[in-house]
Amino acid sequence: MHYKQTVMISRRLFLMRSTAVGAGLTLGMFLPGGGSAEPAAATPVGAGPGKAGGAVVDEPRFVPNAFVRIGADDRVTVIIKHLEMGQGTYTGLATLVAEELDAAWSQIDVEGAPADAAIYNNLFWGKLQGTGGSTAMANSFEQMRHAGAVARYMLVAAAARQWQVPADEIEVRDGVLRHAYGGQSGFGALAGAAAQEAVPETVFLKDPEQFRLIGTRVPRKDSQAKINGSALFTMDVRLPGMLTALVAYPPRFGARLDTYITHKARRMPGVEDLVFIPAGVAVLARDFWSASKGRDALQLTWDESEAFKLGSVEIEAQYRKLAERPGKLARGEGDAGGALQAADKRLVATIAFPYLAHAAMEPMNCVMQRTPDGVEIWNGEQSQTTDQEAVAKVFGIAPKQVKINMLYAGGSFGRRANPDSDYLVETATIVKAIKGRAPVKLVRTREDDMRAGYYRPLYVHRIEAGLDAAGNPVAWQQRIVGQSIAAGTGFEGALVKDGVDVTSVEGAANMPYAIPNFRLELHSPRQPVPVQWWRSVGSSHTAFAVETFIDRLASVAGKDPVEFRRNLLQDHPRHLGVLELAAEKAGWDTPLPAGRGRGIAVHESFNSFVAQVAEVTVHEDRSFSVDRVVIAVDCGIAVNPDVIRAQMEGGMAFGLSAALHSELTLEKGRVVQSNFHDYEVLRLEQMPAVEVHIVASVQPPTGVGEPATPVIAPAVANALSAVTGHWFDRLPLQLPA
Amino acid sequence: MIKLTINGKQQQLDVDPDMPLLWAIRDHAGLTGTKYGCGMSLCGACTVHLDGKAVRSCIIPVSEAEGRKVTTIEGLDTAAGVAVQAAWKKLDVVQCGYCQSGQIMAATVLLTWNSNPSDADINAAMSGNICRCGTYARIRAAIKAAARTMG
Numbered sequence: 001m002h003y004k005q006t007v008m009i010s011r012r013l014f015l016m017r018s019t020a021v022g023a024g025l026t027l028g029m030f031l032p033g034g035g036s037a038e039p040a041a042a043t044p045v046g047a048g049p050g051k052a053g054g055a056v057v058d059e060p061r062f063v064p065n066a067f068v069r070i071g072a073d074d075r076v077t078v079i080i081k082h083l084e085m086g087q088g089t090y091t092g093l094a095t096l097v098a099e100e101l102d103a104a105w106s107q108i109d110v111e112g113a114p115a116d117a118a119i120y121n122n123l124f125w126g127k128l129q130g131t132g133g134s135t136a137m138a139n140s141f142e143q144m145r146h147a148g149a150v151a152r153y154m155l156v157a158a159a160a161r162q163w164q165v166p167a168d169e170i171e172v173r174d175g176v177l178r179h180a181y182g183g184q185s186g187f188g189a190l191a192g193a194a195a196q197e198a199v200p201e202t203v204f205l206k207d208p209e210q211f212r213l214i215g216t217r218v219p220r221k222d223s224q225a226k227i228n229g230s231a232l233f234t235m236d237v238r239l240p241g242m243l244t245a246l247v248a249y250p251p252r253f254g255a256r257l258d259t260y261i262t263h264k265a266r267r268m269p270g271v272e273d274l275v276f277i278p279a280g281v282a283v284l285a286r287d288f289w290s291a292s293k294g295r296d297a298l299q300l301t302w303d304e305s306e307a308f309k310l311g312s313v314e315i316e317a318q319y320r321k322l323a324e325r326p327g328k329l330a331r332g333e334g335d336a337g338g339a340l341q342a343a344d345k346r347l348v349a350t351i352a353f354p355y356l357a358h359a360a361m362e363p364m365n366c367v368m369q370r371t372p373d374g375v376e377i378w379n380g381e382q383s384q385t386t387d388q389e390a391v392a393k394v395f396g397i398a399p400k401q402v403k404i405n406m407l408y409a410g411g412s413f414g415r416r417a418n419p420d421s422d423y424l425v426e427t428a429t430i431v432k433a434i435k436g437r438a439p440v441k442l443v444r445t446r447e448d449d450m451r452a453g454y455y456r457p458l459y460v461h462r463i464e465a466g467l468d469a470a471g472n473p474v475a476w477q478q479r480i481v482g483q484s485i486a487a488g489t490g491f492e493g494a495l496v497k498d499g500v501d502v503t504s505v506e507g508a509a510n511m512p513y514a515i516p517n518f519r520l521e522l523h524s525p526r527q528p529v530p531v532q533w534w535r536s537v538g539s540s541h542t543a544f545a546v547e548t549f550i551d552r553l554a555s556v557a558g559k560d561p562v563e564f565r566r567n568l569l570q571d572h573p574r575h576l577g578v579l580e581l582a583a584e585k586a587g588w589d590t591p592l593p594a595g596r597g598r599g600i601a602v603h604e605s606f607n608s609f610v611a612q613v614a615e616v617t618v619h620e621d622r623s624f625s626v627d628r629v630v631i632a633v634d635c636g637i638a639v640n641p642d643v644i645r646a647q648m649e650g651g652m653a654f655g656l657s658a659a660l661h662s663e664l665t666l667e668k669g670r671v672v673q674s675n676f677h678d679y680e681v682l683r684l685e686q687m688p689a690v691e692v693h694i695v696a697s698v699q700p701p702t703g704v705g706e707p708a709t710p711v712i713a714p715a716v717a718n719a720l721s722a723v724t725g726h727w728f729d730r731l732p733l734q735l736p737a
Numbered sequence: 738m739i740k741l742t743i744n745g746k747q748q749q750l751d752v753d754p755d756m757p758l759l760w761a762i763r764d765h766a767g768l769t770g771t772k773y774g775c776g777m778s779l780c781g782a783c784t785v786h787l788d789g790k791a792v793r794s795c796i797i798p799v800s801e802a803e804g805r806k807v808t809t810i811e812g813l814d815t816a817a818g819v820a821v822q823a824a825w826k827k828l829d830v831v832q833c834g835y836c837q838s839g840q841i842m843a844a845t846v847l848l849t850w851n852s853n854p855s856d857a858d859i860n861a862a863m864s865g866n867i868c869r870c871g872t873y874a875r876i877r878a879a880i881k882a883a884a885r886t887m888g
Binding site: 085086087088219220222223224225226227228229230231232233235236238244269270287288289290293359360361362363408409410411412413443445446642643646649650651652653654656657675676677681682683684685687689690 | 752753756757760763764765767768769770771772773774775776777779780782809810811813822825826829830831832833834835836837838841859860863864865866867868869870871872873874875876877
């Protein structure tokens with residue numbers, strides 16, 4: 001066997017343990033007193049996904065650490081610290097434990113972790129517990145394997161003691177321990193004994209060639225519950241006496257309630273209470289429909305004297321002016337200005353990106369109740385630590401008194417990790433206003449969800465670049481204008497460096513092409529429009545700006561877009577790898593019939609590398625379709641290739657919605673769109689044929705939830721440009737007649 | 738009182754006759770597999786069967802469902818429904834899962850009436866069901882796979 005010691009290959013984990021979080025993580029990994037045998041308590045409603053009213057297992061069990069629980073019934077429960085919002089974290093992270101434990105996949109159950117950053121923090125985020133930035137797999141890769149290996153070690157030690165054989169002669173496979181003369185046993189029969197074993201200080205993790213589950217397709221753990229309707233989302237939580245709350249929000253950001261007539265609303269059947277909160281007026285009723293009718297019956301006027309009244313057109317015009325002026329330096333090499341002056345050919349473009357809503361299928365909602373100990377929350381929880389702090393502040397209690405039950409999230413795309421904890425704080429203010437007399441489910445209708453704020457910011461990019469006489473790019477000067485997501489939030493310290501919000505420039509600041517004179521600048525004008533991260537964050541706009549402009553340069557230089565990129569990516573083998581793979585699999589060099597064309601784009605985000613080739617057809621009426629997309633991805637070790645394929649397909653589709661349709665616009669400060677008829681998203685018949693190719697790798701795994709999203713818009717735009725000669729200067733894409 | 742037959746079970750619900758069937762099913766019959774997504778028949782998350790036809794329960798008043806057979810995801814037990822769910826599982830179609838009850842209910846009706854749907858048939862039957870996770874390619878593949886297993 002070729003095991004390596006954890007500490008040797010787990011440099012990151014080791015460093016985290018000894019420096020950043022120290023005792024917290026150690027205690028988390030190894031519960032005080034080592035393993036424990038304890039009777040299981042009844043699962044409270046909603047304590048784990050689909051676990052409502054779960055069976056009571058009154059038998060001893062083995063809890064070697066905070067991530068694994070093994071019952072006498074042979075079931076292995078893996079506690080997952082990250083939100084399952086569709087990206088397969090429950091499957092992927094459980095795979096890591098099962099791998100090192102040598103468990104059978106069929107004996108693995110999953111459960112969402114409680115909110116406790118001392119144990120379940122995101123190892124890339126210091127002391128914060130939360131999910132985002134495509135980090136779930138990357139930060140857990142060694143932690144979860146370690147948790148499984150510890151459990152395996154203790155089971156083996158217990159078997160060795162019982163069978164009186166050397167531990168290293170015991171084989172474990174598919175949940176069964178075996179020794180040639182000692183006998184064999186499942187995990188459950190050894191659970192009680194294993195709990196008495198000492199927790200090892202070091203364990204050995206497998207080498208990649210020993211993986212049995214990692215790298216194979218194991219079925220998703222959440223499929224069954226999601227196809228029979230039993231999966232529990234926050235929207236589905238019902239507690240005794242619970243009231244459903246709908247809030248009447250102001251029509252513009254910054255408007256305040258002026259006059260109100262509420263008696264009609266109060267008299268509506270089913271309406272039980274009505275409270276004034278900072279966000280608006282909340283109507284509480286016995287069910288959604290009564291709350292909705294009650295809200296409709298409110299007669300409110302708003303003081304809009306201090307409300308925001310600009311429209312997207314005016315905002316974009318402001319930004320275009322700003323883009324002509326120097327901004328804060330985000331990255332600079334050489335002398336971009338001088339090299340532009342000296343260039344043989346110069347090219348300039350200004351590209352605009354609209355505000356975007358996340359429009360997750362489950363509109364934001366939250367269940368909360370006051371308890372004797374504090375507050376209990378049911379939520380598809382993406383940002384435990386910051387939400388605990390924000391809710392605790394409302395009630396004047398300690399963050400640890402805020403208990404969070406982790407449920408499935410009906411999509412998020414960044415929305416649920418809100419820097420202001422918006423919808424949780426709103427729920428808390430309602431619970432507080434009714435003095436905690438009933439549990440409250442705050443529900444946002446689709447219209448509320450779309451109009452009450454938090455959007456991908458509107459951005460304008462101005463790019464100017466120069467080519468030398470041979471067609472090589474010698475200068476690149478890019479200015480980005482758009483609201484900072486982090487400024488003024490608790491994330492400012494971590495994300496704003498020297499006045500530059502890294503989330504505004506990521507994807508441009510790490511632009512990989514070899515261009516000797518490079519300058520990237522940023523303007524972050526303040527607007528009262530609430531903004532936040534949207535799947536792939538900065539890359540949702542930077543990838544389009546960079547990758548379409550590269551195609552413009554290639555066109556002016558008279559070079560093939562793949563060849564042009566290849567020459568500029570010689571120092572970036574992983575970019576190059578996916579570029580070549582996507583081009584090859586797409587048949588880049590094979591001709592297409594008239595009216596059809598291909599475009600390519602390559603982009604790194606969240607340490608993963610994705611290239612996409614889009615094939616389009618432009619019809620005579622200038623409408624177009626996206627027929628086929630070939631995706632190549634390098635995300636390190638492919639823990640579950642099928643989940644990766646699913647994320648490439650779905651992440652691409654999410655980006656395609658914004659490329660083709662989605663645009664959230666303001667007019668005189670009011671949000672124009674309200675529902676899926678005017679905020680259009682991709683539908684099934686518009687989904688292209690898609691194939692995914694994964695680069696074989698032994699690098700540590702990196703994220704897959706976001707990296708496919710930003711690549712499709714430039715790939716499609718470049719394909720359309722190849723067919724029509726038209727270059728695009730805004731999203732969503734529209735071909736001029 | 739509204740008398741409803743949901744998944745073969747007769748129920749009397751004390752609700753406003755104008756209440757959309759969706760909220761009667763969710764808030765009063767306690768069946769939460771059927772989802773709220775838009776409230777305007779735009780997204781398909783609330784799709785149920787009314788006398789065997791796929792309908793958007795978010796815009797149908799509960800009174801219109803009186804005396805008719807309502808089937809939700811929890812009660813889906815037809816041959817087509819079982820085949821669709823099996824194909825969904827085999828291909829691991831789901832991601833966040835929130836829209837999938839509606840997708841499965843819509844796909845089941847398609848396969849009940851058309852045992853060998855073309856791509857155009859699938860487009861026509863499924864274009865009203867939005868999936869923000871973008872599972873569309875797998876939905877199409879799963880419908881075809883289910884059709885094959887039904888022979």
